[in-house]
Amino acid sequence: MSQNKSQAGxxxxxxVTWEGCSVLLDINDGDRLVFARLSAAATLKIGNKNFSLQPxxxxxxxxxxxxxxxxxxxxxxxxxxxxxxxxxQEKEDFESQEISKDNRALVDNNKAQSLTGEDIDAxxxxxxxxxxxxxALIANSATFEKKTLFSQEKYRLKKQKKYAPKVLLRRxxxxxxxxxxxxxxxxxxxxxxxxxxxxxxxxxxVSANSDVLVVDMVGGLLTGAVAERLGGTxxxxxxxxxxxxxPMDIVRIFNFSDEVCNRIVRSAxxxxxxxxxxxxxxxxxxxxELNMECLSNPQMSSSVSxxxxxxxxxxxxxxxxxxxxxxxxxxxxxxxxxxxxxxxAIELWKExxxxxxxxxxxxxxxxxxxxxxxxxxxxxxxxxxYHQYLQPLATCMHNLQLGKMAIGLQISEPWLRxxxxxxxRTHPCMQMNAFGGYILSGTKICSS
Amino acid sequence: xxxxxxxxxxxxxxxxxGGWGALSCSCYCILFYKFRSxxxxxxxxxxxxxxxxxxxxxxxxxVYERHDNMKAVKVCQDSVLQNRFGVFKHSDWIGKPFxxxxxxxxxxxIYLLAPTPELWTLVLSHRTQILYIADIxxxxxxxxxxxxxxxxxxxxxxxxxxTSLARAVAPTGHVYTFDFHEQRAASxxxxxxxxxxxxxxxxxxxxxxxxxxxxxxxxxxDSVFLDLPQPWLAIPSAAKMLKPDGALCSxxxxxEQVQRTCDTLxxxxxxxxxxxxxxxxxxxxxxxxxxxxxxxLRTYEVQEVRMNCxxxxxxxxGSLIRKRRRHSGKGNNVQDNLSSPTVMARPCSxxxxxxxxxxxxxxxxxx
Numbered sequence: 001m002s003q004n005k006s007q008a009g010x011x012x013x014x015x016v017t018w019e020g021c022s023v024l025l026d027i028n029d030g031d032r033l034v035f036a037r038l039s040a041a042a043t044l045k046i047g048n049k050n051f052s053l054q055p056x057x058x059x060x061x062x063x064x065x066x067x068x069x070x071x072x073x074x075x076x077x078x079x080x081x082x083x084x085x086x087x088x089q090e091k092e093d094f095e096s097q098e099i100s101k102d103n104r105a106l107v108d109n110n111k112a113q114s115l116t117g118e119d120i121d122a123x124x125x126x127x128x129x130x131x132x133x134x135x136a137l138i139a140n141s142a143t144f145e146k147k148t149l150f151s152q153e154k155y156r157l158k159k160q161k162k163y164a165p166k167v168l169l170r171r172x173x174x175x176x177x178x179x180x181x182x183x184x185x186x187x188x189x190x191x192x193x194x195x196x197x198x199x200x201x202x203x204x205x206v207s208a209n210s211d212v213l214v215v216d217m218v219g220g221l222l223t224g225a226v227a228e229r230l231g232g233t234x235x236x237x238x239x240x241x242x243x244x245x246x247p248m249d250i251v252r253i254f255n256f257s258d259e260v261c262n263r264i265v266r267s268a269x270x271x272x273x274x275x276x277x278x279x280x281x282x283x284x285x286x287x288x289e290l291n292m293e294c295l296s297n298p299q300m301s302s303s304v305s306x307x308x309x310x311x312x313x314x315x316x317x318x319x320x321x322x323x324x325x326x327x328x329x330x331x332x333x334x335x336x337x338x339x340x341x342x343x344x345a346i347e348l349w350k351e352x353x354x355x356x357x358x359x360x361x362x363x364x365x366x367x368x369x370x371x372x373x374x375x376x377x378x379x380x381x382x383x384x385x386y387h388q389y390l391q392p393l394a395t396c397m398h399n400l401q402l403g404k405m406a407i408g409l410q411i412s413e414p415w416l417r418x419x420x421x422x423x424x425r426t427h428p429c430m431q432m433n434a435f436g437g438y439i440l441s442g443t444k445i446c447s448s
Numbered sequence: 449x450x451x452x453x454x455x456x457x458x459x460x461x462x463x464x465x466g467g468w469g470a471l472s473c474s475c476y477c478i479l480f481y482k483f484r485s486x487x488x489x490x491x492x493x494x495x496x497x498x499x500x501x502x503x504x505x506x507x508x509x510x511v512y513e514r515h516d517n518m519k520a521v522k523v524c525q526d527s528v529l530q531n532r533f534g535v536f537k538h539s540d541w542i543g544k545p546f547x548x549x550x551x552x553x554x555x556x557x558i559y560l561l562a563p564t565p566e567l568w569t570l571v572l573s574h575r576t577q578i579l580y581i582a583d584i585x586x587x588x589x590x591x592x593x594x595x596x597x598x599x600x601x602x603x604x605x606x607x608x609x610x611t612s613l614a615r616a617v618a619p620t621g622h623v624y625t626f627d628f629h630e631q632r633a634a635s636x637x638x639x640x641x642x643x644x645x646x647x648x649x650x651x652x653x654x655x656x657x658x659x660x661x662x663x664x665x666x667x668x669x670d671s672v673f674l675d676l677p678q679p680w681l682a683i684p685s686a687a688k689m690l691k692p693d694g695a696l697c698s699x700x701x702x703x704e705q706v707q708r709t710c711d712t713l714x715x716x717x718x719x720x721x722x723x724x725x726x727x728x729x730x731x732x733x734x735x736x737x738x739x740x741x742x743x744x745l746r747t748y749e750v751q752e753v754r755m756n757c758x759x760x761x762x763x764x765x766g767s768l769i770r771k772r773r774r775h776s777g778k779g780n781n782v783q784d785n786l787s788s789p790t791v792m793a794r795p796c797s798x799x800x801x802x803x804x805x806x807x808x809x810x811x812x813x814x815x
Binding site (some may be wrong): 355 | 489490496497498499500501512515545546547548549559560561562564565566581582584585586588589590592594595596612615616618619620691692693703706707710711738739740741742743744745746747748750752791792793795805807810811812813
């Protein structure tokens with residue numbers, strides 16, 4: 001029973017890495033995020049050294065790695081957190097000692113630490129571990145004892161990050177990919193924040209066996225997130241104006257199985273529209289010509305990952321069967337996801353309509369796009385439109401109301417704030433992202 | 449022993465035994481099946497929203513009177529709906545496509561919408577305080593729930609979140625939800641049958657704070673969600689249920705609850721959980737990625753307005769005149785000084801200030 005369940009689950013979200021899979025490397029608790037593809041030749045740069053990612057292959061997602069010294073030099077080694085004793089004692093110490101200390105005597109003149117850079121290098125050469133270096137730094141700090149316990153903790157963490165960095169192996173899923181991109185390259189995803197993305201998926205009622213129409217100009221993040229929720233059923237059809245599909249490189253990071261990839265298709269808006277002014281052959285011809293250009297010129301589509309990996313990494317196609325369930329994930333230029341929608345599928349969509357619509361197109365004129373796209377949507381189907389600017393959505397909403405094309409219209413702006421929750425130190429985080437975009441949502445009604 | 453329902457075809461047999469009592473399959477359910485009606489979740493591909501789908505006798509429809517006024521109605525050949533717009537005969541609805549406008553005897557109208565978890569959240573009967581779309585969507589995303597997942601939830605409450613969880617795990621996953629209140633659990637079960645997610649959701653009556661989750665789910669849960677008054681009491685059990693790298697979320701309105709929960713999450717512990725078989729020693733579990741958030745939605749209202757471009761007495765700036773307001777004989781010069789109508793948006797003054805804090809954590813991989 002649960003065997004079947006967990007097997008079905010494993011196909012959708014495998015929990016152990018394999019050769020060729022995409023991973024998200026979280027260095028020092030979110031300080032640095034790197035997407036990588038695991039292979040024998042892949043490396044990660046920490047400080048001024050390159051570390052092979054080979055030790056990460058075959059490990060469960062969620063594993064942590066630290067730098068250890070070996071015969072051939074330092075390498076990434078998996079470690080399991082040791083079972084520390086209860087922190088109850090520490091907490092009592094916090095409360096009792098706190099009242100006496102403050103920072104009135106501390107002068108920030110950079111003279112507190114007596115260990116020099118050379119001393120630290122010497123320790124490293126002698127094979128000292130990162131934690132040993134941190135302990136030495138604390139021992140040689142003139143002001144350490146004068147700090148409050150909270151400050152001491154902060155100091156220790158800061159030194160640990162520098163001298164004993166930790167690498168957390170994260171599974172790339174919609175949440176982690178969106179957060180990483182939002183932090184590092186927000187422009188590439190149209191500043192689509194994770195809570196906004198989650199709202200789009202809910203408001204558009206994305207679920208298994210749905211046919212979701214998307215206009216994805218955010219690098220493929222939206223398409224990937226929808227495909228994740230479809231779980232290998234239904235379809236997510238990415239449509240585009242003109243003849244060139246929008247790039248969707250981010251879809252490759254999701255580690256989708258073939259099943260899921262086959263559900264991610266693309267089709268020009270002209271092909272999907274009920275009234276065809278251009279013949280299909282003409283469209284195909286134009287598309288083929290452009291596809292040839294794309295394949296021979298890989299720089300056309302924005303390169304999404306790998307820039308943090310050393311150029312010596314080669315993309316080798318080595319399908320490795322994972323346990324009994326063969327999960328072949330081929331790398332390389334030919335993306336399984338994003339194939340042209342079959343004629344059959346297009347005919348079916350013309351007959352039944354799409355069950356929902358999501359638009360994330362910061363550069364397009366929303367109202368004119370919507371006028372062309374809305375007829376493709378089934379009756380009583382929900383839609384959600386993401387935009388960075390309020391005015392185009394306001395105009396859209398007004399026109400939809402006037403034209404009696406949709407009801408339940410709402411423009412929402414999501415608000416997200418994170419909290420630091422620590423004993424005696426609970427407050428909202430000092431840094432906050434103030435803007436996650438706007439969403440216009442509604443339900444299409446029957447034209448009277 | 450709890451035997452969960454996961455066979456999609458067995459709409460009739462709910463294999464439940466033990467302390468829950470048998471789930472009665474109402475003839476309601478059978479009606480749905482016989483009439484091949486539209487389902488909220490298109491578990492069967494032939495029953496999803498499409499142009500060809502029409503309202504059938506026995507369907508659950510969402511009656512839309514106004515943006516803030518909707519209700520769920522079960523279509524019945526001989527029934528009527530009465531509201532301030534008049535009397536609506538259900539028989540007029542049967543055979544019409546979803547999304548249609550239907551009229552009353554007085555010429556008033558409403559819209560008939562297909563149910564979705566979002567609409568259901570807005571129309572369901574509140575037996576407890578519920579979660580709304582902002583929190584629901586964030587939870588589903590942050591707990592990384594996808595088809596095939598096994599999700600544990602407590603308390604069930606009014607089933608608002610549960611319905612969305614069911615959508616997220618369909619068609620191969622399952623949601624096991626627990627509430628210590630027997631009547632509320634029964635009402636929830638009824639609702640899940642109404643919205644036809646009952647083969648994705650199993651409701652149990654259990655005091656999770658006191659007893660923890662059932663042993664047989666140990667190490668099997670992809671995600672756990674807690675909406676309890678004292679969630680820290682359930683954390684040890686939740687940690688035991690999770691697969692390595694599985695995710696946990698706790699929703700609490702009060703900051704003190706959050707502090708206590710995070711305290712429990714941070715400390716590494718060795719726990720003794722009393723189970724049906726006696727004292728069971730649970731090895732240390734530890735959680736990381738502990739993050740607490742607040743999520744809210746700000747809504748905007750959109751109006752067509754005209755700006756008064758004239759310089760008033762004493763050089764005052766003109767005022768905004770809404771297009772719809774009747775100009776009571778102020779003379780034509782006022783109209784001449786108005787700009788052409790522009791669509792403008794401004795935030796709504798009414799908004800939710802707070803629902804609760806969402807605390808997330810992840811189970812470390814210890815092997």
